[in-house]
Amino acid sequence: MSGTLFIDSTPDIDRVWKQVHGPGDTPIIVNMGPVGEDDVPGKVAGYDTVINDATYFSEATLARCAGLKHIVFLGTGAASFVDLAAAKRLGIKVSTIGGYGDTTVAEHAMGLVFAAARHIATMHANVRSGGWRPMQGMELKGKTLGIVGLGGIGREMARIAQGVGLKVIAYNRSAVAGAAVPMVPIDELLARSDIVSLHLALNDATRGFLDRARLKQTKPGVIVVNTARAGVVDEPALLDLLRAGHVGHYATDVFAKEPTPPDEPLLKLDNVTLTAHAGYNTPEASMTMYRRAIDLAAAGP
Template identity: 50%
Template sequence: MSARIVFLDCNDQLRPVFDAVARADDPPIHVNSTPFASDDLPRLLHGCDICIDDHSYMPSEIVARCGDLRHIVFLGTGPQSYMDVEALRRQGVTVHAIKGYGDTAVAEHAVALMFACARDLARMDRNIRSGAWRPREGVQLKGKRLGIVGLGGIGAEMVRIARGIGMEVLAWNRTPRPDVGPPMAIEDLLKTADVVSLHLALSEETKGFLDGARLAMMKRGAILINTARGALVDEKALADALNDGHIARAGLDVFALEPLRADHPLAKLDNVTLSAHSGFRTYEASATLLGRALDIVRRLAAQRSSP
């Protein structure tokens, strides 16, 4: 049997983008749009050596039963949230991530969450739909301090947008970025920022970065925005800080376990605005993402075919 290439989890939004960026001379790619459980992976990937994965979990012990699989092309920057990259490498499976495709899209989504939190838009929307007319006082962002944690491509876009709307930018990065401003201790940023926006990559060093102690350092009444990775934050400590008002509001696009359950403590709080890990989902970003994914697939397929 010749090796197959499978797009494991192409949803309705990605399918037209995929069709638009695919080329006639691409190697054949089987596109699966049917929902599946992790236990179905050996069946779906039977005879497959290259798979495209759009945020489906890939447990190492199940991937081990996919005997032909050699490459996973992950549609995003953080496969670590969905698979154990190092364990897969030891099993002979290489994970390919794609960086920089959606920096502007994610930054714009973070800003949208920031405005929604500042004006309590989601709660007013819920109130009106339930028949309650309750105007709520908001926060004016011009002149406020935005603390940006992580100055990669997305963080740099946040700097540009925040300065454009008249916010004072505070920034922390694991390596100094003098082009953005003088080095600042994370503790000082948390204590002084009116809004904190997370843009760190997830790693063993950053997992649980914003724990209970650091959340307690935040300025009382501050807003927290997370469009990076859910595991950067201690979710229980965050729920406690939101409950007691130490953190006024949070705008969250990412969670430690996705999809977020309806009974999760964060989903029950009125001062939390939620979105479904969609910060990177614009047509423009998706076209760039899938275009780069197909570039990787073409290269891998060509290597496979070389003598």
Template identity: 45%
Template sequence: MRAIFVDANETLALVMERLRGADAPYVAVNRQPDVTPPELPALLGDAEIAIIDHTALPTDIARQCKGLKHVVFLGTGARSYMNPEELAALGIAVHIIKGYGDTAVAECAIALMWAAAKDIAYMDRGMRDGKWLRRDGLQLTGKTIGLIGYGGIAAEVARIATGSGMRVLAWNRSPKNDPNANFVGLDELLAQSHVVSLHLLLNDDTRNFLSAARIAQMRPGAILINTARGALVDEAAMVAALQSGHIAHAGLDVFITEPLPADHAFSRLPNVTLSAHSAFRTPEASDNLINAALEHCRRIRAEGR
């Protein structure tokens, strides 16, 4: 049973080659990360397992991958790149990886929050152009952060925010308990939070979850942080709220279209801080991610399916 890491960037290729060692010679690494979907059938050949980081796998392309039985997706957002139910109907199981970068992503969310509160990116851009643009920042100690969705990443955000002297509100679609968070209704969270941070998985129920109506419910002048998935937010409504000042600042690591188009409204708005979907990119998280992918491959081979 063969596995191919179809779209390894240089960092993940090196991690895979180091961690697979002599135990997993059946895992091949394609070191060309810019793979297009039509190239996948030839690239995979008769391989049964595809390890995918960021390449789309449309169902009609998967149908042409004659040996493919398993997709190991490097993360939790497989649905942004493929349709797991349609693949299952073809006999292809999709495996995701949770928890590998909880601390890394939480730290990025916190970093974006602080950068937004102090308007650091705006001042940095100005000073590079020779302008001394001093800004009044928001003091976050004593302020409220609201976490929408409460998995491992949100729990880490709550831990860090609590240690920073913030009040933490949280809403989750199923009941949760955590000493670092006070669970409330969504309406209350939106109305009271100085910072709103998104931590939902993307699926049919959560697409455009932060709709225009829910954005209108947010506390005027709030900060919005998204390190989850771009499609969780009604993008046009967010842009309008940023333009009006209803959202004072957005710190974004994820976007509906990635890479972000050069002419996108976000790149022209002064009250947006951008990060290139890199929240999870730390050495610790990369090791966790690739180890988990290899464990999926070992389990699949052991089960012989």
């Protein structure tokens, strides 16, 4: 059993993929998604390597994928889609791809900052439906942006934000040598920031990192931006504080379940800006990511 399957491509992905995957590359069969969990084992049968964009591999699903040796996840947040502990127990290697879109994701995060600060999505929907409600927003110059996680994306976010005139402070779980912005403890960052932007990888140590106690430490009316993973925020606590107005606005590109189900609570709130996990999605970043995926697949498990 051998070969590589891209299990869940999309028309948008395929347009760029065809520019990157050349005749000299390892053969890869492309299946157009989405793929339900029950259908995964049948799709994977006959392949030892799978490239995965957004298909769920639970422990039960992985156990049914006989012969699967390697999952190449398109991005860094494999834990949101793959049971990593189960994969390790079953001897299935999971490769991730980082650093391919630091600028792209940071630009999207800054777009969410602007959208939240000026209620752009709310007014857009209102005007399109025949309404007219000029909403008072926040001028960003001189406000404080707290960056949680000063990795590649966080550093790019800091660079862009400083150009806008924001005062930038940052927290990182490990020491950062030569940081270009002041590093502060998380409690201080939450207390000082008008905007908090999350750039943490999701793992056992960061799941629920922004919990109820920490959310309550933020300034009343704070804007929270999340282009990391939904799991780094305690969603029930976030919902409570959004409804109460303590969190003034939540702008997110990531959700606990993607695509969002009809009962997603965030869909019922007005003080949110929601995008469809597209922060990474530019041709420039995508071409880099797909090239690395092809090389990882070719290298084998």
